[in-house]
Amino acid sequence: MFTVCFLFVEHKVIIVGLDNAGKTTILYQFLMNEVVHTSPTIGSNVEEIVVKNTHFLMWDIGGQESLRSSWNTYYSNTEFIILVVDSIDRERLAITKEELYRMLAHEDLRKAGVLIFANKQDMKGCMTAAEISKYLTLSSIKDHPWHIQSCCALTGEGLCQGLEWMTSRIGVR
Numbered sequence: 001m002f003t004v005c006f007l008f009v010e011h012k013v014i015i016v017g018l019d020n021a022g023k024t025t026i027l028y029q030f031l032m033n034e035v036v037h038t039s040p041t042i043g044s045n046v047e048e049i050v051v052k053n054t055h056f057l058m059w060d061i062g063g064q065e066s067l068r069s070s071w072n073t074y075y076s077n078t079e080f081i082i083l084v085v086d087s088i089d090r091e092r093l094a095i096t097k098e099e100l101y102r103m104l105a106h107e108d109l110r111k112a113g114v115l116i117f118a119n120k121q122d123m124k125g126c127m128t129a130a131e132i133s134k135y136l137t138l139s140s141i142k143d144h145p146w147h148i149q150s151c152c153a154l155t156g157e158g159l160c161q162g163l164e165w166m167t168s169r170i171g172v173r
C-alpha cells in the first residue's frame, strides 16, 4: 500500500472595498452558493475556494474607514485583488478610487491582478460597470492585469465570470 499525496498551489486573494460593498456576501456565495446574513467585518474572514482544481485562499477584509489602514498587513504574496464596489454608492466612488491607486502603488502588490466587481446591479439607478470603469480610469492601468465584472451578490449573477477571469490569468505573466 502507498499513499498518494496531492500537491496543489494555493493562490492568495484579498477581497477589499469600502464597508457595505458586499465583500463578505460575495465570499460566502463563492463558498456555499447562498446568501448569508452578514454584519460589518472587523478584521477578516478567510476561506478556501476551489474552482476547477484551482485553489484560492481568499481573505475578506473589513472595509470600514478605521480598518483600511491595516489592509496592507494582508498584502504579501497576494496574486489577486478583488475590489468590490457598491454600484449605487456614487458619493464614495472617489474614496474607492483613492484606495485602488494606493494599492496599485504598493510594492507587495506589484504582481497582483485586479478583479473589480461592480456589485449590487439589482439596485435601481445603479452605475453600470462601464461608468465605474470610466470613473476609476481603469484603462490607464498598464502595470497590472485588470478586469471589471458587473454582479449581484444576492443572486450570484456575474460572480462565476469573475472567477473565470482569475483562473484564466493563472500562469500568464
Ligand SMILES: Nc1nc2c(ncn2[C@@H]2O[C@H](COP(=O)(O)OP(=O)(O)OP(=O)(O)O)[C@@H](O)[C@H]2O)c(=O)[nH]1
Binding pocket: 017, 018, 019, 020, 021, 022, 023, 024, 025, 026, 038, 039, 040, 041, 042, 061, 062, 063, 064, 084, 119, 120, 121, 122, 123, 151, 152, 153, 154, 155
Ligand atoms: N441589493 C443588494 N444588496 C447586497 C448585495 N450584495 C450585498 N448586499 C447587502 O449589502 C450589505 C453589506 O454586505 P456585506 O457583505 O456585509 O458588506 P462588506 O463589504 O463585507 O462590509 P464590511 O464587512 O463592513 O467591509 C448586506 O446587507 C448585504 O446583504 C447585492 O448585490 N445587492
Ligand SMILES: [Mg+2]
Binding pocket: 023, 024, 025, 038, 039, 040, 041, 060, 061, 062, 063
Ligand atoms: Mg464584511
